[in-house]
Amino acid sequence: MKTMLYASAATIAVALMAPAHAQDTVKIGVILPYSGQFADGAKQMDAGIKLYMKMNGDTVAGKKIEIIRKDVAGPQPPVAKRLAQELIVRDNVDILAGFLLTPNAMAASDVSAEAKKFMVIMNAATSIITTKSNYSVRTSHTLPQVSATMGTWAAKNGVKKSYTMVSDYGPGHDAETSFQAALKAAGGETVGSVRMAVANPDFSAYVQRAKDLGPESIFVFIPGGAQPAAIGKAFAERGIDSSKTKILGTGELTDDSALANMGDTALGVITAWTYDHNHKSALNEKFVAEYRKDNNGENPNFFVAGGYDGMHVIYEALKKTGGKTDGEALVNAAKGLKWEAPRGPMMIDPETRDIVQTIYIRKVEKVGGKLVNVEFDKVENVKDPVKAAMK
Amino acid sequence: MLPPVFGVLFDGIAYGMLLFLLSVGMSVTLGLMNFVNLAHCAFAMLGAYVTVMLMKDFHWNFFATLPVSFLVTALVSVVIERTLYRRLYRATDLDQVLLTIGLAFISVAVAAWFFGTTQQPISVPGYMRGSINVLGLNIGIYRLFLVAVGIVVTILLVMTLEHTRFGAQVRAAVDNQRMARGLGIDVDRTFAVTFALGSGLAGLGGALAIEIVGLDPHFAFVYLVYVLIIVSVGGLGSIAGSFAAACLIGISDIAGKYYVPELGAFLIYLVMVAVLMWKPAGLFGKR
Numbered sequence: 001m002k003t004m005l006y007a008s009a010a011t012i013a014v015a016l017m018a019p020a021h022a023q024d025t026v027k028i029g030v031i032l033p034y035s036g037q038f039a040d041g042a043k044q045m046d047a048g049i050k051l052y053m054k055m056n057g058d059t060v061a062g063k064k065i066e067i068i069r070k071d072v073a074g075p076q077p078p079v080a081k082r083l084a085q086e087l088i089v090r091d092n093v094d095i096l097a098g099f100l101l102t103p104n105a106m107a108a109s110d111v112s113a114e115a116k117k118f119m120v121i122m123n124a125a126t127s128i129i130t131t132k133s134n135y136s137v138r139t140s141h142t143l144p145q146v147s148a149t150m151g152t153w154a155a156k157n158g159v160k161k162s163y164t165m166v167s168d169y170g171p172g173h174d175a176e177t178s179f180q181a182a183l184k185a186a187g188g189e190t191v192g193s194v195r196m197a198v199a200n201p202d203f204s205a206y207v208q209r210a211k212d213l214g215p216e217s218i219f220v221f222i223p224g225g226a227q228p229a230a231i232g233k234a235f236a237e238r239g240i241d242s243s244k245t246k247i248l249g250t251g252e253l254t255d256d257s258a259l260a261n262m263g264d265t266a267l268g269v270i271t272a273w274t275y276d277h278n279h280k281s282a283l284n285e286k287f288v289a290e291y292r293k294d295n296n297g298e299n300p301n302f303f304v305a306g307g308y309d310g311m312h313v314i315y316e317a318l319k320k321t322g323g324k325t326d327g328e329a330l331v332n333a334a335k336g337l338k339w340e341a342p343r344g345p346m347m348i349d350p351e352t353r354d355i356v357q358t359i360y361i362r363k364v365e366k367v368g369g370k371l372v373n374v375e376f377d378k379v380e381n382v383k384d385p386v387k388a389a390m391k
Numbered sequence: 392m393l394p395p396v397f398g399v400l401f402d403g404i405a406y407g408m409l410l411f412l413l414s415v416g417m418s419v420t421l422g423l424m425n426f427v428n429l430a431h432c433a434f435a436m437l438g439a440y441v442t443v444m445l446m447k448d449f450h451w452n453f454f455a456t457l458p459v460s461f462l463v464t465a466l467v468s469v470v471i472e473r474t475l476y477r478r479l480y481r482a483t484d485l486d487q488v489l490l491t492i493g494l495a496f497i498s499v500a501v502a503a504w505f506f507g508t509t510q511q512p513i514s515v516p517g518y519m520r521g522s523i524n525v526l527g528l529n530i531g532i533y534r535l536f537l538v539a540v541g542i543v544v545t546i547l548l549v550m551t552l553e554h555t556r557f558g559a560q561v562r563a564a565v566d567n568q569r570m571a572r573g574l575g576i577d578v579d580r581t582f583a584v585t586f587a588l589g590s591g592l593a594g595l596g597g598a599l600a601i602e603i604v605g606l607d608p609h610f611a612f613v614y615l616v617y618v619l620i621i622v623s624v625g626g627l628g629s630i631a632g633s634f635a636a637a638c639l640i641g642i643s644d645i646a647g648k649y650y651v652p653e654l655g656a657f658l659i660y661l662v663m664v665a666v667l668m669w670k671p672a673g674l675f676g677k678r
Contacts, residue, residue: 037609040508168655196648197656199613201604204402204531205648212395229510229605237522237531261512261605265520 025064026318026325029087030098031080031108034071041100041303045122048300048307049097051291052315060315061323068093072104080104084111094325095120097310100303102126102170109133118317118330122310123303126170127386130354135327137334137353139313139346140306141274142384143171144178146250147221149359149379150272151182154217159246160188163215165206165231167222168195175221175250178385191215198223203234211238217246224252229261232269242268251276251373254364255301259371266364266371273360275305275343276373287342300342309341313348345380352387398528399649400642405534407641408541409603412596414618415544415633416589422628423552423565424582426476427484429491431593432618433498433611438464438594439601440502443511453515457598464594465587472586477579495611502608511606519602533602540599541634544592548630561585620659624666626676635674639666 030049032042049067058065068091070083080103087093088111096112096119099105105124109132112119119136121129127142154162162183166172172195180190192213196206210218218240222231235247251273252258259266277288277299287308291300300308313334318325320333336350347356361377417431438460445451445459471494479487519536522529552558563571564578571578597610604614621640625632640659647658654661666674 037508037607039503194652195655196652200656201613202406202644204406204534205399205645206652208395208398208402208529209649209652227605229512230603233520233602236520237533238529239522239524257509257512261510263512263514 024062025066026060026095026323027066027068027091027093028095028097028314029068029070029084029091029093031070031072031083031087031096031104032098032100033074033104034069036074038074038100041123042098044301044303045098045100045307047291047295048122048304048309049311051287051294051304052308052311054294055290056311056315060318061321063318063323065314075101075103077103077107081107081111084108088115088117094118095314095330097314098122098307099124102129105129106132109136112136112327116327118314118325118327118334120310120313122306126174127384130352131387134353135331137313137331137348138355139309139348140302141355141357141359142386143174143221143250144386145355145357145382145384146272146274146359147175147219148178148182148385149382150219150248150250150361151179151184151188152186153272153361153377153379154219154246154248155183155186155188159217159248161191161216162188162219162248163191163210163213163217164193164219165210165222166193166195166220167198167200167227169198171223172196172198172221174386179219179221182385196222200227201230203227203231204237207231207234207238207240211240211245215245217248220247220249220253222253224255224258228253228255228258232258232262232265236265246270248272251302251362254362254373256299259364259373262371264366264371267366269364271362271364271373273302273362273373274357275302276360276362276375277301278372279343279360279375281340281342281344283340284342305341305343309343309346312339312341313337347381349383352384354384354387356381356383358382393526393528395649399646401528401530402534403642403645404638405531405537405641406603406645407637407639408537409596409600410617410621410641411541411634411637412537412544412599413593413614414596414621414637415548415630416592416596417618417622418625418628418630418633419548419552419589419592420586421622422626423561424480424585425565426480426586427487427491428476428589429488429615430494430498430611431491431590432597432613432615433495434464434468434590435593435597435600435614436498436502436606436608436610437467437597438591439597439606439610440506440511441594442598442601443506443513443606446513447511453513453519457595460598461591461595464597465591468590469583469587472583476586477582480582495615498611499608502611506608508608511601513601513606515602537599537603541637544595545630545634548592552630557581557584620663622673624663624673626670626673629673629675632673632675636666639674 034042099121100123102124113133121138123140125143166176247269249271317330317333321329338347344358359382360375362373365374441460441463442456445456522531564581621636625636643662
């Protein structure tokens with residue numbers, strides 16, 4: 001009798017332990033374009049996630065963190081939506097994360113809103129994404145945040161007349177309108193603008209047109225990849241002298257791989273951006289060194305920083321909730337979160353759940369024979385101007 | 392001082408020459424051999440990657456890589472022609488399209504596997520960069536070089552196909568295969584050489600294109616559109632037609648972007664539609 005009692009007690013204990021064990025993991029579903037045209041960015045963001053877990057352990061508030069990765073393969077909103085649903089329904093994830101591209105983030109936001117799941121957007125930069133779900137936060141930047149800062153800075157620093165060249169698609173329009181509005185508000189003037197075809201291999205005609213108008217500065221927004229090099233070469237070939245006509249832009253224009261393609265034609269280009277591996281801080285030096293160790297000596301870029309900081313928000317939110325994973329608790333814990341990131345001080349805006357951070361003004365210079373984005377000015381505590389204007 | 396219109400004309404012709412070099416190979420294979428080769432730009436991409444590899448890993452001079460990119464592409468294409476394409480010479484267009492578009496997809500995946508999806512940087516010699524000022528016009532040095540190469544290639548090709556024994560064999564083999572065989576022409580070999588020539592030119596075009604438009608694994612598809620436009624506007628099988636079409640498309644593209652940027656890159660499609668409505672077989676098309 002006694003043995004049976006012990007046996008059944010043991011059985012019950014085991015039975016109780018099993019679900020208890022399951023509750024000891026926090027599952028994070030990461031949706032990224034691991035294959036296709038944007039695979040490099042996805043790889044880098046994933047490396048940022050891995051790096052954070054390596055440096056901070058894979059348990060938080062007594063729970064083990066488990067990452068489930070899903071490949072969305074490109075800008076495919078229906079696929080992103082289906083993956084988000086599968087992750088929640090089939091894999092029982094507690095948190096959605098990743099999102100390199102705006103359309104995918106938008107589609108998954110619907111799922112997050114419906115399922116009340118915490119969602120961390122680690123890159124996608126169109127302003128309105130975070131308004132689609134009350135459970136989402138962003139750890140990258142918004143495009144208007146960067147371009148408006150560039151506009152204000154330009155007007156205040158003697159580049160009052162500007163021509164704008166942007167790619168003719170959503171982010172390009174965002175960049176154009178926010179740069180022009182900020183420039184105007186600070187007393188500057190737009191002397192002309194052009195929206196360039198997105199699939200556009202040769203910029204010479206657009207650049208020639210800009211040159212013939214003789215503006216003080218040219219603001220450029222184009223998607224990364226092939227285009228920065230092509231436009232940089234077009235500027236150089238047209239004989240646009242960056243000491244006379246300042247070339248302004250956002251960070252995509254001069255990120256590491258773009259610089260490698262542009263060569264010396266990039267010298268003097270001024271950009272507004274959030275993160276560069278040359279940023280001077282003790283934390284960043286450690287971050288860069290650790291990243292290089294694990295990634296064949298490559299430098300981390302803004303994708304890596306977005307993934308790394310996204311994990312930080314998840315970890316800190318879990319610490320605050322004591323491991324509770326319901327969307328409401330997590331998003332409330334994330335609101336107002338302040339921390340020191342590799343890119344500098346950051347905060348999740350408690351009202352908009354979007355990122356508040358320092359925007360750096362950098363200029364491409366040659367340091368030790370290499371092209372580097374040298375930070376020479378900064379604007380602190382920049383909020384997303386679009387959401388600020390919505391209020 | 393010349394008005395900007397001359398600058399637009401020069402840039403247009405230079406861009407046209409780039410498109411011409413990319414598409415003339417297709418004009419040879421599609422026009423002369425009647426083979427629908429949608430993998431054409433995959434061969435162009437191969438040539439481009441050969442140049443990138445030689446420059447990056449072996450530190451070759453840019454000019455030295457050009458003949459190699461031609462040869463390697465030609466050789467690889469012969470292997471593919473002998474193993475895959477030749478089985479489909481008499482197949483329907485649809486079969487040819489399916490095979491070659493499949494090859495193009497494979498080439499994108501292979502390139503992404505080996506080189507990643509990022510842009511491949513090359514640096515042409517310093518003296519090829521920048522521009523010279525002629526009567527107030529900016530003439531890009533590299534573009535000038537493209538125009539020169541385009542003209543040389545055109546002359547060589549026309550001479551080869553119109554005035555040599557090999558050219559006569561190709562034309563005979565295309566027009567009447569049985570008769571050509573009967574006359575003792577080795578049709579298989581002729582086709583293989585023609586195909587290699589067309590693909591080699593694509594490889595050369597790809598290598599020359601990197602400096603202007605960059606290189607990533609999507610090259611195989613992005614430029615296919617332009618190549619098809621040029622070949623159809625020019626007329627199948629006509630080198631001169633391709634040349635004229637490339638100039639026309641290049642100039643309309645640049646002029647469109649310069650004068651009516653709102654229309655921008657769309658103008659070339661309008662031009663194509665207009666030409667094909669006026670001459671359905673293309674500018675110099677015979678069929």
